[in-house]
Amino acid sequence: xxxxxxxxxxxxxxxxxxxxxxxxxxxxxxxxxxxxxxxxxxxxxxxxxxxxxxxxxxxxxxxxxxxxxxxxxxxxxxxxxxxxxxxxxxxxxxxxxxxxxxxxxxxxxxxxxxxxxxxxxxxxxxxxxxxxxxxxxxxxxxxxxxxxxxxxxxxxxxxxxxxxxxxxxxxxxxxxxxxxxxxxxxxxxxxxxxxxxxxxxxxxxxxxxxxxxxxxxxxxxxxxxxxxxxxxxxxxxxxxx
Numbered sequence: 001x002x003x004x005x006x007x008x009x010x011x012x013x014x015x016x017x018x019x020x021x022x023x024x025x026x027x028x029x030x031x032x033x034x035x036x037x038x039x040x041x042x043x044x045x046x047x048x049x050x051x052x053x054x055x056x057x058x059x060x061x062x063x064x065x066x067x068x069x070x071x072x073x074x075x076x077x078x079x080x081x082x083x084x085x086x087x088x089x090x091x092x093x094x095x096x097x098x099x100x101x102x103x104x105x106x107x108x109x110x111x112x113x114x115x116x117x118x119x120x121x122x123x124x125x126x127x128x129x130x131x132x133x134x135x136x137x138x139x140x141x142x143x144x145x146x147x148x149x150x151x152x153x154x155x156x157x158x159x160x161x162x163x164x165x166x167x168x169x170x171x172x173x174x175x176x177x178x179x180x181x182x183x184x185x186x187x188x189x190x191x192x193x194x195x196x197x198x199x200x201x202x203x204x205x206x207x208x209x210x211x212x213x214x215x216x217x218x219x220x221x222x223x224x225x226x227x228x229x230x231x232x233x234x235x236x237x238x239x240x241x
Contacts, residue, residue, distance in 0.1 A: 001027040001039055002076065003147040006125075009072055016063070018136065018145045019044040052137030057162060057174040061181030063144060064130055068155045072125055079123075079153035081114075081198050082107045088205040094212045099225050103204070106228070110198050117191035119154035121184060126151055130158040132174075156186050160199045163187070167200065167237045201228060207240065216240045 004026045010017040020026060020043055027039035089095065089103045127134070128149025136143040159182065162175040179185045186192050207221035220240045227235035 001041060001148075002150050004041055005074060006072065006076075006147050006150045009074070010070075013070055015067065015070065016141055016143050017147070018046060018143050046136055046138045046143055047140065049137045049139050055132045055135045055137065055142060057132075057177030058181040059142060060130065060132060060135060060162070061178035061183075063135065063142065064127070064158050064178075065182045067127060067144075068121070068124055068158070070125060076125065076150060076152045079126075079151050079157070081153075081157075081202055082111055085202045085205040085208075088208045092208050092211075094218065094221075095208065099229075102229055103201075103225070106201060110194060110201060113194040114191075114198060117154065117194055119156060119191060120186045120189050121155035123152055123154055126153045126155060126158045128153070128157070129161070131161045154191065154195065156189075156192060156195055157199075159186070160192075160195050163196055164199055164203075167233065168239065169236050200224075203237075204228070214240075 004020045007017045007020055011019055020041065024042050027041045029037035030040055031038050085103070086107050089100055089107070092100070095103070127144065127147065128151055129146055134144060134146040136145050159175075159178065162178045165174055166172055175187075179187070204221055204224045207217045207224065211218035211221045217240050220238060223235065224237055227233070227237075
């Protein structure tokens with residue numbers, strides 16, 4: 001499992017990451033065979049700091065700058081950010097047919113754009129879900145968690161979540177602080193908008209999957225699809241647990 005391999009290597013590189021339990025052959029597959037079962041991993045318990053100061057955009061930017069300077073000695077998965085969305089759209093019986101057609105066409109359009117992007121920051125190791133919520137406050141300092149989406153990708157991909165926070169009413173200062181600490185500003189490059197649009201489009205996938213049995217997810221999926229189709233970035237989205 002990539003999270004275990006990546007974090008074991010990061011610990012050797014003195015990068016502040018959560019730590020897999022040593023001496024355990026991971027992942028362990030339960031409730032089925034190798035193909036159908038659920039992979040389970042085990043992690044050292046972090047010594048969480050009580051009442052920590054909130055993680056800042058500047059801290060996240062510094063962590064990402066350090067991460068992006070590293071080159072893993074193993075091959076990571078190919079960057080395919082739209083695969084889960086396409087699968088969710090194809091499998092859904094909940095979607096209106098017009099929305100299904102639009103989502104399919106938009107995914108194709110964005111994939112073509114991605115294929116043509118020349119990354120200013122270059123391709124390399126990315127965390128894949130670099131949000132403030134994935135930085136843990138331990139007594140020893142900040143630790144980065146949730147490495148399941150680590151991949152080789154345009155490095156801009158790790159900077160996009162901070163831009164998407166505006167969709168949820170977040171402050172644009174988060175992105176500004178993060179980019180200042182990171183030491184580069186790729187937001188005026190053509191590829192930035194394409195990656196941002198991919199990130200926002202793919203966020204609908206989980207809500208589409210859960211919409212048939214969860215009214216809150218159905219409402220949020222409908223809201224996000226409608227705002228994406230209208231190209232209206234002023235409509236606020238909400239996280240749904």
